Amino acid sequence: MTAADDPAGHGRLLAGTAWVVLLLGLWVWGRDLTDGSGAGSAPIAGDIAAVGRPLGIPLPPPHDPIEGAAPRRIEVPSIGVDAPVVARGLDEDGAIDPPPFDAPRTVGWYGNGTEPGAKGPALFVGHVDTETRPAVFYGLSAARPGAKVEVTRTDGTVAEFTVDDVQVLTRERFNADKAYGPRRKGRAELRLITCGGTYDRASRSYDANVVVSAYLTGERPKGNGGS
Template sequence: MAGLPIPATGRRVLSAAAGALLTGLLIAGCGGGDGATAASPSATPRPETGGGAGGTTAASNTSVLSHSVPVKISIPKIGVSAPVGQIGLRTDGRIEEPPLSRPNLAGWYKEGVTPGEVGPSVILGHVDANGKPAVFYRLKDLKPGDKIQVGRKDGTTAAFAVQRAQRVDKDAFPHEKVFGETLDHASLRLVTCGGAFDPKAGHYTDNLIVYAALAGA
């Protein structure tokens, strides 16, 4: 697979190896593993509400921000206040994941743009870890209009509004739309696991993706 398209703002190219393997990138990266239980959000319906992933009027009327790495994410609606680390590609071409030993740590995919820059910025988080809720356990509860704030290293905050949520089978993960879509505005995608936990495979059957657009800074 060729590298995905990038806008003129200078987004780094998603590598061909990552693009080819993104359908499995979150198998371990969403939690589950040791001690995943039925308490995980496995019975929720597939949500797909609000506008398309391409952005909103509010986003198109909002100035984008300069490059600055994220250090914290806050989602008041679901009680998230968590540090954000950086994740990249492993030697086998797969996406790294936040360690299960730090269930409240989210991971920003550092090969993409920083939150607030033009383009899709992606933050991953576990849904659970060792049988207990993790940082994105309640991601499924977000609705269009809910606020997400990402604190950045330069002291600024990128504020986003949720557009929609999408649950997809892991084998049909829309990696090009999530990681490589060409946009003219700043977008944020939060990714975790959903669906039922498959104890034989050791991971959840689905991925949950929340799409948001920059609402202010």
């Protein structure tokens, strides 16, 4: 049975993502942003800057922002992510709709916000798991500074990003500006967000979120190999 057929699986996905997409939706709305048991042990416990940026990791210089275009696919080779992207909006409660329950291997992008490659943070959310199996961002907590993120866009180009920060934000110390705001003004950035921390069976939810930050470091036509 798949998660799409399993009501319990639906509940796990909803509980596991509802609080983060709600916080994200309310922050976006307020700022008017325009510029199981688990299938394993990938969700990690921790606090702000649980991973962060280790000293001595050389990172490439940022690329100037480029003309924005909607994303079609996202790849993070170091953690095995290669997934289609769907635009998501806000629901009647002001929350960003997560990816569909019947598509746990799909990534959601806030379509009314920044397009990847343009100046500002483009926001992506994905499920960490279902009641029975890993979902698209199951390995997100294993991402490390220096990892590459490639976003295939509707204009036929691939925007290349480099991870510069990985954080685990607990509910108690959650800071929406820290999670979703620009890390450096003027850069093209993205955020990859999923559930993390400890899964609580009683509330059927996680107590933290993994937030991966990356910034634009290149652009190429689709089909050309990266450097």
